[in-house]
Amino acid sequence: MPKSEEAVQMGLLIDYEFCTNCHTCEVACKKELGLKPGEYGIKVLEDGPRRNPDGKWEWNYVPVPTSLCDLCEKRVAEGRKPTCVHHCQSGIMYYGPVEELAKKMTGKPNMVLYSK
Numbered sequence: 001m002p003k004s005e006e007a008v009q010m011g012l013l014i015d016y017e018f019c020t021n022c023h024t025c026e027v028a029c030k031k032e033l034g035l036k037p038g039e040y041g042i043k044v045l046e047d048g049p050r051r052n053p054d055g056k057w058e059w060n061y062v063p064v065p066t067s068l069c070d071l072c073e074k075r076v077a078e079g080r081k082p083t084c085v086h087h088c089q090s091g092i093m094y095y096g097p098v099e100e101l102a103k104k105m106t107g108k109p110n111m112v113l114y115s116k
């Protein structure tokens with residue numbers, strides 16, 4: 001018998017190498033979850049700028065879903081993508097079964113995979 005949809009663990013894959021810190025995902029998420037100012041379902045964190053021993057600069061923006069993220073349960077139940085994935089200005093967010101997302105990230109640096 002095939003695994004039921006409920007049994008498949010879903011997640012978000014973010015290719016943060018190309019995140020521009022535009023905050024669109026944060027805003028879309030706040031609207032979807034009806035959050036107040038200062039509350040976040042996803043938050044873009046900044047690492048850097050700082051210089052590594054090899055002389056290269058490190059400066060990353062890494063979006064991190066918070067404990068308020070429900071993977072857009074309502075939208076997904078209606079057959080739609082999570083709103084952060086839909087609105088990401090750089091098209092670097094993906095939603096799907098974690099197994100498939102893990103395959104997608106193979107061989108590509110600077111990606112993060114989140115699950116609930």
Ligand code: SF4
Nearest residue numbers: 029041069072082084
């Ligand atoms: S999946 Fe939905 S709830 Fe989770 S971070 Fe994205 S927009 Fe927010």
Ligand code: SF4
Nearest residue numbers: 019020022023025088
């Ligand atoms: S919408 Fe996309 S590019 Fe913009 S901050 Fe979020 S993850 Fe980064």
